[in-house]
Every structure is written in structure tokens, then in C-alpha cells.
Amino acid sequence: MIACARLPVFLMTLGMILPAPGAASAQALPPDSLNDGPHVYWENDSTALVFYHCQGSFLGQRFVGRGTMIIPGLCGDSLVEYVVSPRAPEVEPHTFDGVSRIFAVSDIHGEYDALVDLLVNAGIIDQDLSWAWEDGHLVIVGDIFDRGGQVTECLWLVHRLEREAKAAGGRVHYTFGNHEVMVLQRDLRYVHRKYLEGVVESSGIGYEDLFGPGMELGRWLRTKHSVLRLNGILFVHGGIGPEVLQRDLDLSTINEQARAAIDLRSYDLIFKDMPGFLIYSLGPLWYRGYHGATSSYPRASEAEVREVLDRFGAHTVVVGHTDIGEIQALYGGLVFGVDMSLEKLGAFQGLLWEDGEFFRVQGDGSREPMGGGGSGAPRSR
DSSP: OEEESSHHHHHHSTTOOOOOOOOSOTTOOOGGGGOEEEEEEEEETTEEEEEEEETTEEEEEEEEOSSOEEEEOGGGOTTOEEEEOSSOOOOOOSEEOSOSEEEEEOOOTTOHHHHHHHHHHTTSBOTTSOBOOTTOEEEEOSOOSSSSSOHHHHHHHHHHHHHHHHHTTOEEEEOOOHHHHHHHTTOOTTOOHHHHHTHHHHHOOOGGGGGSTTBHHHHHHTTOOSEEEETTEEEESSOOOHHHHHTTOOHHHHHHHHHHHTTOOHHHHHHSHHHHHHHSTTSTTTOOTTSOOOSSOOOOOHHHHHHHHHHTTOSEEEEOSSOOSSOEEEGGGTEEEOOOOHHHHSSOOEEEEETTEEEEEOTTSOEEEEEEOOOSOOOOO
């Protein structure tokens, strides 16, 4: 591992030790609170440049190989390792049937410790933070990004659990939230200042470009869906509003075009109708019409919710995005809101579907029944 002043120098002089950058300002956060990484840039199909911000310095190392590579975790922590491959990740299906059990959580916002506590106590992962849920499916319903100071740790945890779950016969699904798209579209209003004072300052790389298409986490993010259907349950960050139905969009169209929209420029999103709709206010990442009437989002009627479910062959829709205090059933159980208040509750909650029933799972792993969740059988369209 080597220390370098700025990333362009790092690329030209890998192997040399250079002075660490100076302190950002008298008001800056302490150096050890700025630690971040790893970030992996794919130089070509066999070379990865791995870099960190640690103890006030920029550290980097080059990895070369044709197969999978094992890279150390935060600041070279030998107790944590991540597996990456030169081969770009593939887009997984957006629909699964016959799933034994499903666990959903949303709006993590960089709160790594609270996420880990919930997943351990719910039995999704073990004390070593490895996948323990066999053939179950875990769904992160958007918004890992922004606000909190451990976004990178959350992303790498989900990245690793995806691989482990699939090997065990299960799955981890991570859908786009509005905050993922905000960062990828260079809207950094809610980014924790540690990133801007730390890895961005020391590397010279814009925060949004840490997740660009040439980065491991960036190309991984670009395989994600906006809407999933598991056992006839829709999972979408904001919700499906009436305009989605008016446009006669199906899951494939929504997911493919939303992924394509991520890297469009602002003029494309203004002048091209569909991409702007999918990733802006009335689309599935921002819609709030299930939660109450506002000037932007008239409250959806039960008939409109049922029309959405019928159109997408579903019996229930699970949404995040709008903080409703704790996980709640809405519209008599047709909708479940899973964006809850970590500040008020002191722990995350999760929504469990098992044997045709929904349960609210508290941070300590205890369950509360929430009523029926349909047969789990898909409906035809």
C-alpha cells in the first residue's frame, strides 16, 4: 500500500511514496473520521487500481489478474476482504416466483451499524456478517446513499452479500432509490461532508465519479432495477403512480430505460420525455401518492392501487422513500410502507414475508404479524 498526494500522480508514479495532502481547514473533521474505501477503478480487463483515504492520506495499490481478485477492506483492514472480478456484473431478472421468504428494508442512508444489527438479529447474516439465510431473498428498497457517513461500507456489504446469497440459493436485490440517482446525476446536496473533505479532496475525483461506469461500485450499480416483483409482491422505492399506467409501461421498460437514464446529461432529461419521467418526481423513484395528498401527489384511491397491482400482476406493493414512523400496512395491506424513523425508534425495522404472511421485524429480531400477504402466486397480465 502506498501513500500519494493526488490520483493523477498516483497513476503515473505507482510505487512511489509521496507527501500526504495538508489539512482541509480548521473546521475540518478529524482525519480518522474521514477514512473511506476501498474504491476500485478498472484500468482495463485485467488491472484494478484500488484506493482509500486513510488517516488523512491517500493510499493506492494496483491489482493485476484475469480472474477474481481479493482486495482488503477499509484502510487495509486484513479482517475484511472483498471479491471483485474484471468481468462486468450482469443484470439479474426483475421477477422471481416460488421464493421461500423475503425480507425488505429501505432508506439505509449510510447507517451501516444499524443495518448490520437488524440483519444479524433477523438471522439474515451471522455474527461474521456472512450470508446465513439460505434460499431467502433480501431486498434493499433503495436509498443506501446520502446523509450518513458509512455509505461505502453499506455498499460493499450488499455487494458481498449478493455473491454469497446467490451461491447459497438465495438472492440479494438492491433497487434504485431517488438518492442513488441524485448522486449519479451529480446532485450532491445530501452527501455527508466526510466524503467531500476526505476521499474527494485527497484523490481529486468528484464524488459522483467514485460511482462512474469505470468503477467497480459504479458498474455494479448500473445493473440495478427500479421495480422488482417477487412472489407477486412489487418492490419499488417511491411507488407506481397513475402516469405509469397511462404510459402503459411494463417492468422491463421501466427498468431498462431508468438504467439508461442514469448517465444522460441534463439536456437529455429535459428534452427526452421518458428518461426524465422515470427518474424525476412523478416516476417510481419519487412518487408519494400512497401516503397522503400534496400539491404534487394527490392521494391514490384504493381503486387506483388495485389497478396498479392488476396491471403488474401483483397482490401487494412495498415502498420506501416516505418516512411513516414505523413499518405500516396501508390500504388494508395492499401497500406496505417500509421507510421508518431510525432517529425515533433507535433501530431499523424490516418487513418479512413468509408462508403468505407479512411481519414487522424489530431491530432486536422480534416479529409482529401484519396480516395476509396474498398467496405468493403470481397473477397473470
